[in-house]
Amino acid sequence: MKYSALNLVRNALTGNRNWTPAWRSPEPAREYDVVIVGGGGHGLATAYYLAKEHGIRRVAVLEKGWIGGGNTGRNTTIVRSNYLWTEASLLYEKSMQLWEGLSQDLNYNVMFSQRGVYNLGHTLQDMRDIERRVSANRLNGIDAEVVTAAQLKTAIPYLDTSPDARYPILGASLQRRAGVARHDAVAWGFARAADSLGVDIIEQCEVTAIRTEQGGVSAVETTRGTIRAGKVGVVVAGNASVLASMAGLRLPVESHPLQAFVSEPLKPVLDTVVMSNAVHGYVSQSDKGELVIGAGIDAYLGYGQRGSFPTIEHTMEAIITLFPIFSRVRMLRLWGGIVDVCPDACPIISKTPVAGLYFNCGWGTGGFKATPGSGWTFAHTIAQDRPHELNAPFDLERFTTGALIDEHGAAAVAH
Amino acid sequence: MLLIKCPWCGERAETEFSYGGEAGITRPRDPDALSDAEWADYLFNRTNPRGAHEELWNHAHGCRRWFGAERDTVSYVIARTYKLGS
Numbered sequence: 001m002k003y004s005a006l007n008l009v010r011n012a013l014t015g016n017r018n019w020t021p022a023w024r025s026p027e028p029a030r031e032y033d034v035v036i037v038g039g040g041g042h043g044l045a046t047a048y049y050l051a052k053e054h055g056i057r058r059v060a061v062l063e064k065g066w067i068g069g070g071n072t073g074r075n076t077t078i079v080r081s082n083y084l085w086t087e088a089s090l091l092y093e094k095s096m097q098l099w100e101g102l103s104q105d106l107n108y109n110v111m112f113s114q115r116g117v118y119n120l121g122h123t124l125q126d127m128r129d130i131e132r133r134v135s136a137n138r139l140n141g142i143d144a145e146v147v148t149a150a151q152l153k154t155a156i157p158y159l160d161t162s163p164d165a166r167y168p169i170l171g172a173s174l175q176r177r178a179g180v181a182r183h184d185a186v187a188w189g190f191a192r193a194a195d196s197l198g199v200d201i202i203e204q205c206e207v208t209a210i211r212t213e214q215g216g217v218s219a220v221e222t223t224r225g226t227i228r229a230g231k232v233g234v235v236v237a238g239n240a241s242v243l244a245s246m247a248g249l250r251l252p253v254e255s256h257p258l259q260a261f262v263s264e265p266l267k268p269v270l271d272t273v274v275m276s277n278a279v280h281g282y283v284s285q286s287d288k289g290e291l292v293i294g295a296g297i298d299a300y301l302g303y304g305q306r307g308s309f310p311t312i313e314h315t316m317e318a319i320i321t322l323f324p325i326f327s328r329v330r331m332l333r334l335w336g337g338i339v340d341v342c343p344d345a346c347p348i349i350s351k352t353p354v355a356g357l358y359f360n361c362g363w364g365t366g367g368f369k370a371t372p373g374s375g376w377t378f379a380h381t382i383a384q385d386r387p388h389e390l391n392a393p394f395d396l397e398r399f400t401t402g403a404l405i406d407e408h409g410a411a412a413v414a415h
Numbered sequence: 416m417l418l419i420k421c422p423w424c425g426e427r428a429e430t431e432f433s434y435g436g437e438a439g440i441t442r443p444r445d446p447d448a449l450s451d452a453e454w455a456d457y458l459f460n461r462t463n464p465r466g467a468h469e470e471l472w473n474h475a476h477g478c479r480r481w482f483g484a485e486r487d488t489v490s491y492v493i494a495r496t497y498k499l500g501s
């Protein structure tokens with residue numbers, strides 16, 4: 001059912017009894033052309049673009065829990081494309097362009113809000129890096145500007161821009177087209193749009209083994225039986241190494257806990273997104289009024305979807321350093337996700353040595369912003385059996401050739 | 416907060432330690448003899464298991480010595496810590 005003002009009125013007049021579920025919950029078929037493992041935003045977007053751009057509609061998305069229950073539903077929703085290197089900039093900018101039309105394309109309001117993202121600089125070296133990155137962004141046609149401490153003071157009144165702050169703020173980069181989106185709506189919107197093109201979304205279905213025949217993928221074993229597949233695309237974020245080992249592969253990825261926090265709702269106090277690498281924290285305010293806060297990963301490996309207390313303490317210190325006014329705000333909830341971190345802070349969207357098996361992982365702390373572009377390039381890679389030029393630099397081979405894309409600086413304090 | 420038992424100093428808070436990654440990765444004796452793929456495997460690929468993990472820790476704000484630990488990556492429970500080479 002198309003979502004429109006007319007349908008809203010029509011359903012209101014009939015007591016809202018005639019809405020249909022946003023997606024079906026079919027029994028798995030015995031065989032699909034493509035099986036996507038992982039019903040996060042990236043997996044659902046991949047299925048959608050497979051159907052929409054490549055006409056491949058015998059597609060299933062297998063999700064062990066509920067869709068969006070992984071990092072997609074646990075992230076702090078920052079969307080931006082101001083990465084340093086050309087390869088990364090172009091990939092994230094492709095996503096940004098898809099975000100800009102996504103609600104219309106999916107007929108689902110993903111509440112994409114281009115409220116700007118500031119990356120603060122606290123030292124001369126920070127400011128040199130910021131100027132370099134802003135210049136690089138502009139050369140790639142991506143909007144970016146350097147702002148001074150005085151401009152920050154007017155734009156974000158409660159930010160502590162005083163020169164005697166513990167880590168004085170000298171300026172920032174600003175991407176005005178950047179912002180936030182509603183994470184759940186992204187999962188649901190892609191699911192609904194993919195479903196309407198014939199994709200089966202199968203929840204409570206964990207993949208437990210990957211079967212191969214003559215060097216090529218042939219089926220997956222799941223908690224709901226064997227499902228044969230022409231091709232298998234794996235997009236399971238923090239569980240990437242677990243799925244890789246099912247196919248006898250090793251990945252340059254490590255899984256870490258990453259936490260997020262929301263406060264009690266406040267009146268509007270912050271209308272943009274502020275991040276600081278040096279103080280190491282970031283904050284925005286949701287439409288409901290909660291402060292949405294995050295910082296860095298826990299150092300050790302962790303699949304537990306929860307992080308450590310010292311990290312919580314550190315995050316709060318960082319936020320209060322930036323915004324002393326928040327010191328008495330109470331936190332309502334906190335949780336953790338499992339992020340898949342790559343040595344060069346860039347993702348892997350790649351074919352593998354097993355024919356018909358594709359991996360999309362390594363997004364670490366910052367893949368939400370890439371959800372549409374990741375799905376779009378991964379769908380291309382699977383459908384054509386070769387990467388799109390946008391994701392060709394992000395193949396597994398780069399760890400052998402040494403052509404790493406070092407985005408540690410612009411990947412910033414997580415996200 | 417993890418309570419980690421340094422084999423020399425006993426149980427201390429997590430904040431005294433730094434994490435050193437997967438244990439048992441030895442630098443190849445003759446790097447020139449390795450193919451690029453083997454070298455990449457040594458350099459970048461990790462086991463990253465969901466479950467029992469052999470790993471290195473350093474008592475950075477204590478005796479500053481390295482030691483080994485077996486920790487579960489899901490429950491985070493540390494089964495044992497040990498002096499390296501023991």
Ligand SMILES: Cc1cc2nc3c(=O)[nH]c(=O)nc-3n(C[C@H](O)[C@H](O)[C@H](O)COP(=O)(O)OP(=O)(O)OC[C@H]3O[C@@H](n4cnc5c(N)ncnc54)[C@H](O)[C@@H]3O)c2cc1C
Pocket residue numbers: 037038039040041042043062063064065066067068069070071072073074075076077078079205206207208235236237238239243258259260294335336337338339363364365366367368369370414415
């Ligand atoms: C606290 C936190 C804050 C973040 N903040 C930001 C941010 O501000 N901006 C940003 O851009 N990014 C952010 N990120 C990163 C971002 O959330 C992820 O990179 C992105 O959501 C990954 O999407 P995904 O679809 O690949 O993974 P997920 O949403 O994790 O989906 C993977 C799915 O695979 C399923 N799965 C796993 N194993 C199996 C199996 N064996 N069989 C079937 N299904 C399986 C899981 O249940 C899960 O639903 C943050 C992450 C966290 C944890």
Ligand SMILES: [Zn+2]
Pocket residue numbers: 421422423424425474477478479480
């Ligand atoms: Zn010690």
